[in-house]
Amino acid sequence: MAGLFTLAVVCTRLTPQSNITRTASDRVLWPMFWHRACVVTTEPGMAVVMSEPGLIVLGSGPAGMAAAEAFRERRDDEPVRVLTADVDMPYFRPPLSKEFLRGDTDDVAMYPSSWFTENNVDINLDTRVTEVDVHAHAVTAAGIRHPYSHLILAGGSSPQPPAIPGGELALTLRSLQDARELRDVARRASSAVVIGGGFIGCEAAASIAARGVPVTLVAPDDLPQQRRLGTEAGRKLLRLVENSGVRFVGGAHVQEIGSDAVVLEGGVTLDTDLVLAATGVAPQGDLASQAGLSVVDSRIVVDAHMSTSHPDVYAAGDSALATNSTAGRPITIEHWQDASDQGAVAGACAAGAEDDWAEVPGFWTTIGADTVKYHAWGDGYERSRLIEHDDGFTVWYEAGGAVVGVLTHNADDDYDLGEKLIHAARPAPVAM
Numbered sequence: 001m002a003g004l005f006t007l008a009v010v011c012t013r014l015t016p017q018s019n020i021t022r023t024a025s026d027r028v029l030w031p032m033f034w035h036r037a038c039v040v041t042t043e044p045g046m047a048v049v050m051s052e053p054g055l056i057v058l059g060s061g062p063a064g065m066a067a068a069e070a071f072r073e074r075r076d077d078e079p080v081r082v083l084t085a086d087v088d089m090p091y092f093r094p095p096l097s098k099e100f101l102r103g104d105t106d107d108v109a110m111y112p113s114s115w116f117t118e119n120n121v122d123i124n125l126d127t128r129v130t131e132v133d134v135h136a137h138a139v140t141a142a143g144i145r146h147p148y149s150h151l152i153l154a155g156g157s158s159p160q161p162p163a164i165p166g167g168e169l170a171l172t173l174r175s176l177q178d179a180r181e182l183r184d185v186a187r188r189a190s191s192a193v194v195i196g197g198g199f200i201g202c203e204a205a206a207s208i209a210a211r212g213v214p215v216t217l218v219a220p221d222d223l224p225q226q227r228r229l230g231t232e233a234g235r236k237l238l239r240l241v242e243n244s245g246v247r248f249v250g251g252a253h254v255q256e257i258g259s260d261a262v263v264l265e266g267g268v269t270l271d272t273d274l275v276l277a278a279t280g281v282a283p284q285g286d287l288a289s290q291a292g293l294s295v296v297d298s299r300i301v302v303d304a305h306m307s308t309s310h311p312d313v314y315a316a317g318d319s320a321l322a323t324n325s326t327a328g329r330p331i332t333i334e335h336w337q338d339a340s341d342q343g344a345v346a347g348a349c350a351a352g353a354e355d356d357w358a359e360v361p362g363f364w365t366t367i368g369a370d371t372v373k374y375h376a377w378g379d380g381y382e383r384s385r386l387i388e389h390d391d392g393f394t395v396w397y398e399a400g401g402a403v404v405g406v407l408t409h410n411a412d413d414d415y416d417l418g419e420k421l422i423h424a425a426r427p428a429p430v431a432m
């Protein structure tokens with residue numbers, strides 16, 4: 001057949017050494033589960049693999065992996081394949097700006113290496129999905145077409161370098177590969193500038209400072225997280241940032257990044273040999289949008305069961321705009337545990353179970369030696385009240401007479417109570 005090479009693979013004769021398919025060139029090493037009656041067809045520039053459809057998961061973060069686990073727990077008769085752009089086996093992202101960056105640990109793996117074989121989950125690293133065809137029930141990655149019975153989109157977010165001259169010179173931090181590069185540069189740096197006063201900026205600045213590198217954190221707000229959490233919380237966070245040895249420069253806008261300096265609007269120049277931009281992320285909604293799924297502000301719209309606007313397609317995690325069944329409205333989250341919770345719901349529902357996302361979102365952040373905990377719907381508040389404790393604080397947030405958020409430092413009872421009050425839409429336990 002001119003220009004076309006068709007290879008029929010008798011799959012049972014293959015002896016896969018591992019369930020891990022590292023690159024597209026290793027693609028014959030499909031695990032046994034995926035092997036039944038597969039036919040590989042290639043032609044120049046385009047290769048098509050047809051295999052028995054199963055669950056395809058896009059992304060190996062907490063949402064994607066929880067989805068794969070939840071599906072596999074309920075269905076041991078269907079193939080499960082994770083396609084991920086990541087070059088590393090699944091890992092915990094939160095330590096990347098904390099213990100890993102400080103140099104306290106290298107161990108961030110989510111699973112022991114045997115987990116994939118034991119659970120019959122096939123993972124394809126360094127494999128970016130480039131097309132989703134919901135009508136054909138197939139995705140394309142590295143020129144290979146993967147048919148699916150159910151698809152879970154869990155592509156997360158990608159960091160956005162600042163849109164200023166020299167913005168591309170700044171390092172960003174999302175993947176383990178990014179973290180390795182940042183840690184290597186920090187090892188040699190004589191000073192650092194971190195741009196962005198969000199939690200990742202504060203955490204990373206504190207961790208670089210803990211390595212003995214003088215760090216300046218520049219942010220447009222006068223105080224860290226001021227717009228999101230208010231002035232009183234911002235003052236508290238500023239104290240934690242400064243306690244960690246970081247110099248905070250608020251109300252500052254970066255004009256330009258050079259090879260060895262950051263120039264602020266107004267002419268101040270900060271000499272530095274490490275620039276980290278923690279200036280926000282963009283949810284990965286493009287493929288879904290091109291496939292005709294409902295997408296709002298780059299997030300894939302899903303209901304409380306993580307179902308998209310197309311049957312058999314689910315989305316979860318940072319790339320999803322999911323309805324929380326307790327809140328009764330769509331909630332935007334960018335937290336590890338919530339991405340995992342949503343992924344578990346998506347995987348369970350894809351396997352035919354009943355489940356919905358009902359938890360109150362929450363996360364912990366560690367700035368130097370201090371941990372701050374936060375539960376909130378995250379879509380605004382009308383009033384806030386700071387309560388001082390001997391060695392910590394609580395900030396209560398209310399809207400419409402009900403608690404909608406709680407931020408705590410060394411006040412775990414309030415953190416736990418806050419979650420219950422938010423869930424039940426009850427008032428704060430203090431006068432607001």
Ligand SMILES: Cc1cc2nc3c(=O)[nH]c(=O)nc-3n(C[C@H](O)[C@H](O)[C@H](O)COP(=O)(O)OP(=O)(O)OC[C@H]3O[C@@H](n4cnc5c(N)ncnc54)[C@H](O)[C@@H]3O)c2cc1C
Pocket residue numbers: 058059060061062063064083084085086093094095096097127128129130154155156157173174175200284287316317318319333334335336337339362363364365366
């Ligand atoms: C440095 C850092 C520290 C953090 N610390 C905390 C913390 O302390 N607490 C907390 O709650 N949250 C924290 N977060 C946020 C948390 O990690 C995210 O909310 C969470 O990882 C989102 O999970 P996800 O599965 O939706 O996406 P991700 O974890 O971003 O995973 C997305 C996956 O999709 C893959 N992918 C993307 N596009 C494609 C494609 N086209 N084809 C194939 N694969 C693709 C990516 O390679 C990746 O594997 C932190 C984030 C970072 C970056």
